Amino acid sequence: MADDTQDVTPASPFTQVPIEITISVGMARPTVRELLRLKNDSILPLDKKVDDPVELYVGDKLIARGELEEIEGDPSGQLAVRLTEVADLTSGL
Structure with a gap:
């Protein structure tokens, strides 16, 4: 993962299309028995x-x-992610 930041200039209308990002906080590996008892x-x-x-x-x-x-100052305690590593998304296409 690259640490440098890059300016992204909108070159096409596709840059305005929203995407969904999934945040993975961990994985659980229960047995089927444990799963059925939840x-x-x-x-x-x-x-x-x-x-x-x-x-x-x-x-x-x-x-x-x-x-x-x-999020600082949010009374509801909304979560956010502070990025520490970002992949170089421009390579490998």
């Missing part, structure tokens, strides 16, 4: 710790890593 207030342990980086994906392509944080 109910409200069940705890499902993940393979990551609270301070571990999260991964950002578009589809199945890893595009960045970052840290979860609350």
